[in-house]
Amino acid sequence: MTWSNVPGRPPQSSPGPSDAQRAEWERGGTTLFPPAKLADRISTVLLLVFGAVMTVVTAVVGIVAVASVTASCDAEAGCTPGGAIGGAAIAVGGAFVIGAATIVLSIGAWIRRKPSWWIAAIGFVLAIVVIAWGGVVFADAVDSGAGSSSSVSAASA
Template identity: 70%
Template sequence: MTWSNVPGPPPGPTPGPTDAERAAWERGGSTLFPAGKLADRISTVLLLAAGAVLTAVAAVVAIVAVASATASCGAAAGCTPGGYFTGAGIAVGGSFVVGVATVVLAVAAWVRRRTSWWIAAIGFVLTIAIVTVGGVVFAHAVDDADGTSPGSVSALP
């Protein structure tokens, strides 16, 4: 083969797409919700909404729990509220960060026309795990303040 005998169409202007092909391409490229992927989009939105509701519930519970736990906490009582705030911060802040990252990754998958339900499912599971870890840290701080942790000796007779 030589440079003068290149296979393919002859050099010169190539015909462009027909009007029907152009209309089909524009119709397919103008929506984030194509008909074939509707179930994927619905499941993704439901999982993202469930994660947002879980984060909101965790925030309300954290505010009430920190307020009630620190009401009697002070220097005279010998407790520090740092563990309470740490546990609440892990639960609420961590689940918020995971939620934002999940939304960004899901929308990026939509733009690239990929499935995204699995991204939202992993985000929801991570949100549950982070809220659980924050709750464990908070409960450990409460146990340490009360002197009722398994490794401590109680002052009660």
């Protein structure tokens, strides 16, 4: 039973949609990127690209920062590069893992034809948080290493 064929009601006198109208309706209902989905796809892709660029920039900055810190760090200075390397690894590795998980979850939402922009937005914010956390660990390691090297040089003088 359909809404147009209710028992006890006389049949409708108006004819149904023509074949051309039916074909147009079916074509519109099965488009891959309807307007609402297109905005979702664009915002998702942009957030994923920004997250990837942010991860690459973090990796380059982390490599340069670790190289500059470890160049002046030796046993006589009393510092170890482990904390600086750990902070850079947290920032870059964490952002990479979050980015990979975000891509997988976004593609899963696309396959299920669900909105995915919010997944990419949460992934982007989490990547920023992890990069900031790695930066704090890195800065703390560099500050504690610099403090110990200045105290060692002051004690030897």
